[in-house]
Amino acid sequence: MVLQTRILPFDADSIAEAARVVLSGEPVAVPTETVYGLAADATNASAVARIYEAKGRPSFNPLIIHVANIEVAERIGEFCDFARKLAEEHWPGPLTLVVPRRENAGIASLATAGLQSVGLRVPNHPAMQALLQATGRPLAAPSANASGTISPTRAEHVARSLSGRIALIIDGGPTERGLESTIVAATDGELRLLRPGPIQLQAETAFSGRIEAPGQMASHYAPAKPLRLNATSANEGEYMIGFGAIQGESNLSPSGSLTEAAARLFDLLHEADSSSKARIAIAPVTNEGLGIAINDRLRRAAAA
């Protein structure tokens, strides 16, 4: 099915239009504070199926369910004390909590890939919040890019990846965080970090220390071109992405700020991917704090 993809600026009219599209069972691309999401009514199995179809996902990975607030989240999932504490601390914000799913909460089983758990997030972006209010539905939303490609941090990235496959993109400008949410599972009385992200959890939180990424292929965040990590300078034919004092055609953060680097990471990978160079090299990024999530994404991108 080839659709004509409209791009509308974020305002009240376009949110009303996006809500109409969502309630008709079609996904729409909408910015969140992390990356652009491809949002569909999580209570409508065929709308959720349209997400997988538009993304060309090879398998049904469980999707993150976005909700307006913690009360709605607690109607869908069961929060232990640990989970509730994290939710109260970090929501709205870039934290996804995987908790046991309540039966009869109306979430399509396709959205959770048939699992007994559910990933929930209260996003902190006015466009996604407005869409949640306008539809009154929980919204399943993976990143709004074709499967296996770099997550979109701008409406143009979404358009490049999904034009013809989705009806509508809400353009809210570049996303603030640039990295997908931190995912923490609280399903069996302990917390497990499933995906590092913008929120770094306190060391005192009882983590097992493992980093898992269920349903994530190693190449999940891949640019189309080969990527060389920890480069100190470009080889012949490489587009160099610098960091700090290591120069390149572009730089994640000339001042060495990890926050800035995270926000620009996917942007610069997109830029490198569409350059005339055949390959990409990237400078080493400090492996602490937000740098842990950045390096996780880079390793996946390089594994493609």
Ligand code: TXA
């Ligand atoms: O920042 C984000 O999280 C963005 C924005 C749009 O909110 N969304 C996002 O979704 O990154 P996606 O589909 O690209 O990644 C969702 C990840 C998957 O890797 C999946 O394995 C994990 O969340 N996940 C979701 N529900 C889960 C569950 N019940 N159990 C384990 N993992 C789950």
Ligand code: MG
């Ligand atoms: Mg994704």
